[in-house]
Amino acid sequence: MLSRTPLAYLASNIISLIGVALVTTSGILWLLTLPAFWRGEAGTPYIGILLFLILPGVFILGLILIPLGIALHTWRRRKAGDRGPFIPRGGELRKLAIFVVLTTMANLVMGSQFTYRAVTYMDTDAFCGQSCHKVMDPEYTAYRHSPHARVACTDCHIGPGASFFVKSKLSGAGQVFAVLFNSYPRPIPSPVEALRPARETCEQCHWPQRFSGQKFFVHTEYAADEPNSGSTTVALMKIGGRNFSGTVGIHGAHVDAKAFMQYIATDQHRQVIPQVTYTDANGKVTVYNSTDVKVTPEELARGEHRNMDCMDCHNRPTHIFQLPERALDLAMTQGSISPALPFIKKQAVAALKRDYPDQAAAAKEISAALENFYRTSYPQVFARQAADLKNAIGAVQSIYQQNVFPEMKITWGTYPNNLGHTDFPGCFRCHDGNHSSADGRTISNDCATCHDLLAVSEKNPKILTELGMDPAPQASTGGAKEK
Ligand code: HEC
Ligand code: HEC
Ligand code: HEC
Ligand code: HEC
Ligand code: HEC
Incomplete structure (x- = not known):
């Protein structure tokens, strides 16, 4: 050889x-x-x-x-x-x-x-958020416009250490098949049952001992009338934590290192909560039962038993889908939609709430509807405030594009936000005044438990003038009165 x-x-x-x-x-x-x-x-x-x-x-x-x-x-x-x-x-x-x-x-x-x-x-945001474009588009879009846009997906969804890393790669393999065979659920279900406890994710950056004091809250809303009348709510949110006297406020009661809260939810979205068990910082246990929601012991046993953590209130810290009225209020406060356009709030809400087959069709029809309204009902405004109208149309289109994803069957309110009580049950899932213990105590629904309301929907809140702050931008004279 x-x-x-x-x-x-x-x-x-x-x-x-x-x-x-x-x-x-x-x-x-x-x-x-x-x-x-x-x-x-x-x-x-x-x-x-x-x-x-x-x-x-x-x-x-x-x-x-x-x-x-x-x-x-x-x-x-x-x-x-x-x-x-x-x-x-x-x-x-x-x-x-x-x-x-x-x-x-x-x-x-x-x-x-x-x-x-x-x-x-596989841990980069580009891979998580963009590779399976259509599937993750809604979450990725909301994320990019949120306070956590610079936090990696994996910091919340995987966290440090090896065990969740391996778990996520295994479930990830299943997800890749779901995308290949087009068999993934639309919308992607929430809550994410296997999400890692906040202690090992959120608390890597925000630790409960850091919370204290109150947060100044100012929110302006605009009415559906011709001048888009603005009114403002001002409150001090009792963020809380610990002070010299012990635990105080929202975070003190809920996420103190020594306190512990467990609840039972009987629906998939954790919106119906018939029972809460609270162990306070001194180890005293209190069980609160809803007098409103009637459940059998079997239903209770079958429900989801969950240890409450950050994500039960902050369930949308980054995938924040807004409601049309709220999103428009914000855009009008920030000036991307001029309140000087008569009826703009009403017209924009109507255009946003209509059903469209996809985002491209929505953009086209929103533009057509708004232009048409001002051309026929307010020709002078249409001529003189053309630039305002153009900006407003752009802003309304992006509100739609950031919140409604027809292909993924995500529309207004698909994902409930638990932080608050005005748009979704939120805090009032438990703080409804109907959750009582055997010894006659009730989970508080007194408004001052969570915030000091300094002004509720006032036109020019005195408190803002006293603090030297500008009131909400209102429609000045100008277009609103002209026909
Ligand atoms: C600040 C933390 C955080 C970051 C960063 C984050 N997520 Fe999430 N994500 C969450 C929370 C919290 C939920 C909802 C959990 C729940 O309700 O159980 C969630 C839910 C989801 C869901 C389920 C559907 C839904 O909307 O509830 C998907 C899909 C998702 N995230 C993908 C991503 C992708 C992709 C990225 C990166 C581009 C990302 N997430 C970044 C915290 C985060
Ligand atoms: C890698 C670090 C990091 C992680 C992990 C993280 N955050 Fe944050 N978070 C931040 C930073 C930085 C900001 C401030 C952003 C800003 O001011 O624009 C922030 C802001 C916030 C705010 C205030 C938002 C606002 O509207 O001003 C809340 C609430 C919050 N985070 C909750 C959470 C929750 C809940 C989780 C877990 C699901 C989490 N964070 C995970 C870094 C993190
Ligand atoms: C009982 C519900 C609840 C729980 C549980 C909870 N929070 Fe909050 N948190 C709130 C509310 C309400 C606010 C005020 C929101 C607002 O109006 O901006 C807030 C505010 C915050 C802020 C902004 C603080 C500021 O001064 O701007 C951060 C950061 C935050 N929470 C992180 C967390 C983290 C991390 C956890 C878990 C350790 C957690 N929260 C648990 C309800 C909760
Ligand atoms: C799963 C049920 C549940 C949800 C949801 C919930 N809470 Fe609570 N909350 C409780 C329980 C139980 C207590 C403790 C009652 C006690 O002292 O025995 C409590 C106590 C509090 C306290 C202290 C009350 C006091 O008298 O000092 C504040 C403040 C508070 N919660 C704010 C909130 C806010 C804000 C939200 C919504 C963002 C919220 N909670 C959502 C169950 C809940
Ligand atoms: C368990 C805590 C809790 C209780 C009790 C409570 N609230 Fe609130 N409230 C909140 C939280 C949390 C928010 C949302 C803050 C945010 O959007 O960041 C809020 C927001 C509001 C807002 C502002 C809505 C907006 O965005 O303009 C009003 C008004 C309000 N609450 C009124 C009340 C009134 C009136 C009561 C008494 C009947 C009450 N709340 C009881 C926690 C509470």
Whole structure:
């Protein structure tokens, strides 16, 4: 037998040859894209998938094929009566050994880089939020406009340590199949049952001992009348925590390190809560039962038993979907929609609440409806406040695009927000005055428990003038009175 080079030996069967080709090609491609690998990022999620997931896959497949080919080839020769030698001898063996050692070292370097990058890439916001574009579009869009836009998805959804990391990769594999076979639920269900307890996620950045004091709350709303009359609510939210006298306020009662609250919810969205068990900082246990919601002991046993944490109030810290009235109030307060456009609040709410087949159709029809209204009902406004109208249309279109996703069956109010009580049951799931204990105590629904209301829907709250703050922007004279 002639002396062969190691490559010729490896290439003596077609399977190993394919393996060698795959390893070399992906290795060379890896070298070419090394700068992107070092940065660990790619321009678009699709290039990212190619670079950080498919390329390593091809590389590893190649590595598996080489010995597999040799083994199959040897087995076939043996079966055909060939007595070998199957493994090269002498100088040929030495060359092969050196070749294998060198390439193994190179492969270890490349392989570790490949897997490291693949795993970290799967934790980037681009992969989580954009790869399965349509599926995650609603959550990703809301996230990008939220206070947590710079916090990684994985900081809340996976957190530190190995156990949840492995769990998330396993459930992630299932989700990839759901996307491939188009079998994922629409909308994606919430609450996320397997979400990690807040202690290990939120509290990495916000720890309960830090809470104290009160928060000044100012909210302006605009009426559905011609001048879009504004009125303002001012309150001090009793954030609380601890002070010299012990636990105080909202966070003091709910997330003090020594207190503990467990509740039972009987519906999927945790909106119906017939029973709450509270263990206060001194270890005293009180069970509150709803006198409103009638449940049998079996229904109670079957309900979801949950330890209350940050996410039971802050269930939308980043995927904040607004309601149309609220979103418009905010846009009008911030000035992207001018309150000087007569009836703009009413018209915009009507345009937003209509059913549209998709976001593109919505954008077109919102624009047409608003233009049409001012052209026919307020021709002077249409002519003189053209710039205001154009801005308003843009703002109304983006409110729709950030909150309604027909393809994912997400519309106004699909995901209830538990922080508050005016739009959804929220705090009043328990603080409704109808949850009482055997010893006659009730979970408080006294308004001053949670906030000091300094002004409720007032036109020009005195408190704001006293503090030297501007009242809400109102429609000045101008267009509102003209026809
Ligand atoms: C600040 C923490 C935080 C960040 C950052 C975050 N999420 Fe969430 N996410 C949550 C919470 C809390 C929920 C709702 C949990 C519940 O009610 O059980 C949630 C729910 C979801 C849901 C379920 C559907 C829904 O709207 O309730 C999806 C899907 C989701 N997140 C994807 C993402 C993606 C993708 C990113 C990154 C682009 C991300 N999340 C970033 C906290 C976060
Ligand atoms: C990686 C750090 C980090 C994690 C994890 C995190 N947050 Fe935050 N959070 C921040 C930062 C930074 C801000 C301030 C953003 C700003 O002021 O714009 C913030 C702001 C907030 C606010 C105030 C929002 C507002 O409207 O001003 C709330 C409430 C909040 N976080 C709750 C949560 C909850 C609940 C979780 C867990 C689901 C969580 N955070 C997880 C960093 C984090
Ligand atoms: C019982 C419900 C409830 C629970 C539980 C709760 N919060 Fe809050 N939190 C509130 C309310 C209400 C506010 C005030 C909201 C507002 O008006 O801005 C608030 C405000 C905050 C703020 C903003 C504080 C500021 O001064 O601006 C942060 C940050 C925050 N919470 C984080 C957390 C974290 C982290 C946890 C879990 C350890 C948690 N909260 C648990 C109800 C709750
Ligand atoms: C799962 C039920 C539940 C929900 C939801 C809930 N609470 Fe509570 N809350 C309780 C219980 C139970 C107590 C303690 C009553 C006691 O002292 O025995 C309490 C106590 C409080 C206290 C202290 C009351 C006092 O008398 O000092 C405040 C403040 C408070 N909650 C605010 C809120 C706010 C704000 C929300 C909504 C963002 C909220 N809670 C949502 C069950 C709940
Ligand atoms: C268990 C705590 C709690 C109780 C009791 C409570 N509230 Fe509230 N309230 C809240 C929270 C939390 C918010 C929302 C703050 C936010 O949107 O960030 C709120 C918001 C409001 C707002 C502002 C709505 C807006 O956005 O303009 C009004 C008005 C209000 N509450 C009135 C009342 C009145 C009146 C009572 C008594 C019947 C009452 N609340 C009892 C917790 C409470």
